[in-house]
Amino acid sequence: MRNSLKDFRARALARADVRREYDALAEEFELLDEILKARAAAGLTQAEVAARIGTTQSAVARLESAIGKHSPSIATLKRYASAMGYRLQVRLIKEQGLTTRSTRTRAKTARAG
Secondary structure (H helix, E strand, O other): OOOOHHHHHHHHHOOHHHHHHHHHOHHHHHHHHHHHHHHHHHOOOHHHHHHHHOOOHHHHHHHHHOOOOOOOOHHHHHHHHHHOOOOOOOOOOOOOOOOHHHHHHHHHHHHHO
16 A cells, blocks of 8 residues: 555655654654653553552543643653652753853744744
């Protein structure tokens, strides 16, 4: 079948605007992938994780499906990680080639737009 998902993805990513948006979401996709792999490795269902952290299965499903749409608190992410025998680690990583001044300018531009 010619119109497979793989073909669609390749055609979509050939467009510069789509590629730019896709690349911008790479870190979120990596985090979601890590979260899902951790739960799978722990052998737990969403309902079991929810019971361990005192929430609902639907809340866990939201957390696992779209970090950008639903911004969980660090405390929630810590509880989620702990329920599966992990600990949360959040780090800031300096972007290559950006000075403090260019970082501030970019942040102002982002807030203004």
